[in-house]
Structures are given as C-alpha cells and as structure tokens.
Amino acid sequence: MQRERRRDPYPWTWEIPVAVALAALFVIVIGFQLGRSVANLVAGAGWTWPDANAGAFPSPIGTAFWTSLPGVLGGHADAGLPTPTPDGLAGRGLVWVSLAMTEAALLTITIWAGARAYQRWGPGRMRGMATAADAEKILGVTRLRKVAGIVRPDLYGKHASATAAPVQRTAGDLAEQTGPQLGRGLSPWLLNGRRRKGER
Numbered sequence: 001m002q003r004e005r006r007r008d009p010y011p012w013t014w015e016i017p018v019a020v021a022l023a024a025l026f027v028i029v030i031g032f033q034l035g036r037s038v039a040n041l042v043a044g045a046g047w048t049w050p051d052a053n054a055g056a057f058p059s060p061i062g063t064a065f066w067t068s069l070p071g072v073l074g075g076h077a078d079a080g081l082p083t084p085t086p087d088g089l090a091g092r093g094l095v096w097v098s099l100a101m102t103e104a105a106l107l108t109i110t111i112w113a114g115a116r117a118y119q120r121w122g123p124g125r126m127r128g129m130a131t132a133a134d135a136e137k138i139l140g141v142t143r144l145r146k147v148a149g150i151v152r153p154d155l156y157g158k159h160a161s162a163t164a165a166p167v168q169r170t171a172g173d174l175a176e177q178t179g180p181q182l183g184r185g186l187s188p189w190l191l192n193g194r195r196r197k198g199e200r
Helices: 002-006 015-043 063-067 069-073 092-121 132-139 141-146
Strands: none
Touching (some): 015 092, 063 069, 069 092, 132 141
C-alpha cells in the first residue's frame, strides 16, 4: 500500500532545481564572509563584517558585501571593511584555512537540512503516518490518564470508592471460586447451576 503511494511523485519542474541552486550559492557566498570574519576574530581583531553603509542601499548584505568577495578569496582580511580597519587582521593563510573550514561546516549543515526536508516533504515521504507527537496525543500516557475514568470506572470513575483498596490476588488464589470455572479444564456444560435435559 505504501509502495503505491510512493509511485505518484510530484513532477520535477525547472523551479525546484533553480531554487536549490540559488540557495546553495547564497550559502557559499555567506560562507566566504563568515570565514573571513572568523579568521579576524581568531587573529584578535574582533568580529568584522563588510561596510553596511556602502552603496546606494545600506544593508548588511549590500554593495561592499559583493564587491569584497574577490579580495576575500585572495586572502585579504581587510577587503570591504569599514574604515578605519581594526588592527591585527588575519593573514592570508589563516583566512584561507578559515574559509575552507567555514564552507565545509555550512555545506554539511545545508546538505543535512536538505536531506531531512526531502524526507519530510519530498515526493518519497511516508504518507498517512502519524508523527511521534500525534501518536503520544492519541495513545500516550497523557491520554490514558485523561480517560482513566472511562477505561477503568471501578478504580477512577465518579462512583469509585476512595477508601476501598483494590483487591490484591496472588497467582493460583482460588478462594472465591466455589466451583468449576471456564478455562480451568472443565467443559462449560458442567458449570454450577446447569441442569441436564431430563431435569428441566
């Protein structure tokens, strides 16, 4: 049944691959600036970010953010930073190592998040399956405690005696069973009170 539901995938159109490619490209570009900022932080110059006031439209991802990318890739830790630049900026080697490590971490997180999203919302997802929260809501201990008066009215119902303790029995205790019982190896025709045909 599940196999039949999995064979009706959403058709792939050009919008989905383009959106994935643009998101991956944006993560890579952000990784370059983050890597340079981490390198400067490790070198002792503090947290640095491209000049947000440069260009016609000031924003954290503005003109300096994009124009400084070639300089950052060349290992220049001061590319696109607001003037005056702080002292003790990172060297080329530290910038390149930081760029590589930051990009590897960001791409790993992005691939993991994409795989999780594809499993959760993609065409191969499990349909008709309850989540763990849904299963706990319907079948969990919280639900059982809420409906305890319906499930066990003798113990938790409105008319249950608050002082009466539940009867504790041990295995093999037959004190209250006066005659043959069902499941004890005797036929139900031999139960107490059963009359034969001639005695009716």
